Amino acid sequence: MPVWGRKLLLTRPAWWLVLCLGLMPLLHLGWLTVQDGLGANPAEYLIRATGDWTLRGLCLGLAITPVRVQWGWPELARFRRLLGLLTYLYACLHLTCYVLFDMGLDLQEIAVDVLKRPFIWVGLCAWLLLSVMAATSFNRAVRWLGGMRWRALHRVVYAVAVLAVLHFWWMRSAKSNFNEVLVYALVLAALLAWRLQRAWPKRRPAA
Template identity: 60%
Template sequence: MNFGRALLHPAAKPLVFVLSLLPFAWLAYGAFTNNLGANPAESLIRSTGDWALRFLCLTLAITPLRVMTGTPTLQRIRRMLGLFMYFYVVVHLLCYGGFDMGFDLAEIGRDIVKRPFILVGFAAFLLLTPLAATSFNRAVKALGAKRWQLLHRLVYAVAALAILHFFWMRAGKNDFAEVAVYAAILGALLGWRIVHRLRGERQKRLKAAAAP
């Protein structure tokens, strides 16, 4: 059985779901067993943010992989990966709001305004929320395919905000190695989309010019 056919197996989506939940389960286990280092709260905040960024990369990688490998069944797991990205963003926000701010909404509001990297991260969360809320078939039908696609292009802005959030967070320690890696990955994924779209438009123009 090849990879494309394997994705059609009834167990494929449950397996992806379980694998996507493993990082959260591992972090929860580490928290309950006091095995997250000297600063468990910071470890949870950083780790959930890292996993949100990783799932963002995985989600954006699906379309290029689908096109380049000729595996249309990859599309079946893109929505789930995107929702897990949002899940880890929400957990990341809850860890920050709970451990750093004690769920003091007034203090959280002041912190968002005061610290640019928090503001940028919160803006990314706000942009992601309507995408998660409309990631179902009924939403596609209600919005119409074109409007739905236009709305979901906000993920590109989210990617830029996520990198900026990560960059400013690491600026205090002057540690940009991981930032550069994620920026390169997301830049390549977004760059591929631009090139692919330009090629598609060029082919359409050539076909139109060649038509009798």
């Protein structure tokens, strides 16, 4: 990327552009809802769509550091927190659609469903971990925890991504449809492999 392009990434309009792009799927779902375009099972459509965008957000957020390091674009780091919060927004909407539209806000039925279907409690665990990350994503939390502890805490995003893919796989296993699951799993595996390769101590050449 040319120097002027990297400078553009540091501008306020670039931040707002990323925010607007991140909210476009939500606006699209809202438009489909108003236009009665969610199909025969609106609850399933909304749950599926918000879950898909949560997974995409996780993959995009995890890809920022490899792209930033490998291509020399440190300016991308300023979008990491924004992408994380957008991902959390879609995760909350995913959970809300399940609780409100699929289960009718019946807490007893929800508890039974969570215990009966493992893929739901796996997804719930992912959401709880993501909630911790969202709650500590602000500057005050960074100062309170300290840089090292904050970074260690936020590495839990990899566990969140693994749980999210497992949640998706387990849900799709009933229909024996694993094509999309495989795509997300491969993307996540590549990102994890890059992180492990960076963390692995490099052997110094013999003197």
